[in-house]
Amino acid sequence: MTLTLDAILRSAGIAPADAQVIRHAFVREHEDTGLPGIHADSTDAEILRYTSQQSMKPKIFPANPPRIWIVCIREGGDRARLWSALENRGEVSNDGALRTFDLVVSDLLADLRNRLVIGWKSPRTWRLNGPTAANYPVMEIADAQPIPFPGFDRLVLDHAQLQAVMRDHRYAAWRTALSSVVGVYLITDMLDGRQYVGKADGVESIRQRWGAYAANGHGGNVELRGLDPTTFRYSTLRVFDPATPTRVIDETESHFKFALGTRKGGLNRN
Structure with a gap:
């Protein structure tokens, strides 16, 4: 039996209907907004800021996005590695073309950050609603790197x-x-x-x-x-x-x- 993201989400207390999954790719410029993209050396703060800014167009981004955003980083055409789970606390600004959301890093799935890899069936798709993503297969859960004792x-x-x-x-x-x-x-x-x-x-x-x-x-x-x-x-x-x-x-x-x-x-x- 194939392990899917559904089991991972539910074990963390996340209902798929309350979530969406985003897969970021490393790009020089965001194709929807024209804003600078992210790269392999982007900091967590830069990735968070990049994620918080989304298009006004409902065909690109939902008018009422869910509370939990599962953010991944693209690995090849058919894999996505978990970066973090974010809590959406609502839209804080809107300039008519771009919406900015108040996103906070959540403790949900914290133990799987950079370890969980899911299969990504649609290479050109960057955002999935939770119920759809829940059916995607888990490809890997890597061993976590031990944290050295500081003394x-x-x-x-x-x-x-x-x-x-x-x-x-x-x-x-x-x-x-x-x-x-x-x-x-x-x-x-x-x-x-x-x-x-x-x-x-x-x-x-x-x-x-x-x-x-x-x-x-x-x-x-x-x-x-x-x-x-x-x-x-x-x-x-x-x-x-x-x-x-x-x-x-x-x-x-x-x-x-x-x-x-x-x-x-x-x-x-x-």
Whole structure:
């Protein structure tokens, strides 16, 4: 049985009727608008801007485009590699010939960016409605390139990144590193700057402790309940070998609470 784009979309929670698929080719100039095209060295921002500008002509582009735009890059005449899924937040300008849309990069299909390749049956077609594209075959899902661990001194994650680290196979080296240490860490609420100093000790590694934050946002800490974890930033203050006595970790945690003032002006209650 052939795997089609339909299964990929639905597994990501995307109904084909709510999507369209665009295949960009590298061109010097956009044939519909006369605007500069994209090339192999175009940045993500340039591709996003290029995608956001579309023709007024309904024969070229739908009058009411769907909410999700699946954007691919042409590979030969019969293949398209996923660049990104975008959320269409509506038209923001219209000069009578060209419409500009507010497009935002979505987390949908994020783990398949640059990995998913679908067959493209009509070489001259650059846009498909979702139900039509859903029947196109999946040609390849390439192995993702692993992301190297930056080291504990440079480790800073927001909540979405923390969740990715805990589940995405590209971050396997990160999980291994976080599993190998205990220690003291910092959570900063970027909304108001308040900080929380926490620890992982005994049989609980930093990976296990942070896994709880990734799962529910507060990790069981009373101080963090009711706050929005999407505004949190996570970093390590000091890491130790798991054989380190608990009292050493406790002393280190107490030191950072005092040094950073997290009992009086932060999120620590004790």
